[in-house]
Amino acid sequence: MKILKSFIVILFLVQSSQVMAFDLKGKLKDITGQKDSASGEFDLKGGKTQLMDAFFESSQNYLKALEYLLEAYGLNVQAAQVKATIDNYGKNSNASEADQMENSIKATTEASQALEKEMEAKGNMVSAEGKISYAKSLPPASKGLVGTIKLAPISSQMVKQVSNNPLSAFKEIGGVSKVIPKLPGYMKTIQDVTKLIVSGAKANDIEGAGDLEADLGEL
Numbered sequence: 001m002k003i004l005k006s007f008i009v010i011l012f013l014v015q016s017s018q019v020m021a022f023d024l025k026g027k028l029k030d031i032t033g034q035k036d037s038a039s040g041e042f043d044l045k046g047g048k049t050q051l052m053d054a055f056f057e058s059s060q061n062y063l064k065a066l067e068y069l070l071e072a073y074g075l076n077v078q079a080a081q082v083k084a085t086i087d088n089y090g091k092n093s094n095a096s097e098a099d100q101m102e103n104s105i106k107a108t109t110e111a112s113q114a115l116e117k118e119m120e121a122k123g124n125m126v127s128a129e130g131k132i133s134y135a136k137s138l139p140p141a142s143k144g145l146v147g148t149i150k151l152a153p154i155s156s157q158m159v160k161q162v163s164n165n166p167l168s169a170f171k172e173i174g175g176v177s178k179v180i181p182k183l184p185g186y187m188k189t190i191q192d193v194t195k196l197i198v199s200g201a202k203a204n205d206i207e208g209a210g211d212l213e214a215d216l217g218e219l
Contacts, residue, residue, distance in 0.1 A: 044161055044172045051154050051180075052097060057147030059104040060086060061140040062190060066111040068137035069197065072130040073122070078114045082107055098175030105179070105186045112193045119196060124203035131204055138208040141197050145212065148190045155183040 063086050070079035085107035089100045126134055162169040162180045169177040194212060201209035 044158070044169060047154055047158050047161075048173045048176060051151065051158055052101075052176075054147050054151040054154060055101060055104075055183075058144050058151050058190065059101075059108065059147075061144030061147060062108060062193065063104065063111070065137040065141035065144060065197065066108065066115065066193065068133045068140075069115055069200075070111060072126045072133040072137070073115065073118045074130070075114055075118060078111055082111050096175060098179050101176065101179045102182075105182055108186065108193075109189055112189050112196075116192070116196060119200065124200045126200070126204055131206060134200065134204060135206050135208070137197065138201065138206070138212065141194065142208075142212055144190070145194060148187055151183070152187060155180070155187070159183060 063082050067079050067082045067086070070076070070082065085103055089095055089103040089107075093100055095103070158180050162177050166177065169180075198209045198213045200206075201212075
């Protein structure tokens with residue numbers, strides 16, 4: 001009888017561990033946004049939909065933040081170029097998804113470099129008028145950071161799949177597969193921009209940078 005009871009206890013523990021493992025696997029998929037195909041492999045097409053939504057949430061908001069920041073530092077030509085990118089390559093643009101991503105990444109990178117160069121040359125301080133534009137940059141920067149945090153786990157899966165089999169990825173998701181490997185660099189740029197925004201806001205006594213700095217740790 002004791003042997004039977006012991007066997008039942010062991011069987012219960014094994015089943016419980018299997019359930020826990022399955023549940024943990026499901027939770028990880030929820031966090032990363034991972035979808036499996038019928039074959040058990042990562043679903044690139046399903047992943048692409050999630051990736052594009054997160055990318056545009058990140059990109060469009062950060063470009064808007066950069067537009068305000070460039071204005072704050074008197075870089076009006078660069079600000080106008082960023083605005084044109086927002087208008088021409090937004091989510092509802094007639095351009096292909098690959099072109100939208102490519103141009104948004106390019107604009108974000110170039111605007112960030114121009115901003116960093118100006119801040120290094122002239123310091124963080126901006127004029128009283130510039131502070132108004134700077135303050136306007138914080139809400140879209142915060143929304144952009146949220147989108148980038150969402151982008152991080154799904155992009156890591158997509159980059160891995162595309163790198164492992166670029167030809168197959170191109171057949172499944174088209175030209176977007178050629179832009180996906182640029183996403184780690186894009187997210188690094190977002191990190192750098194956010195740090196610039198925080199340091200500049202603190203230097204100019206602009207409220208709201210603390211929350212942005214705290215959220216940056218999640219990226």
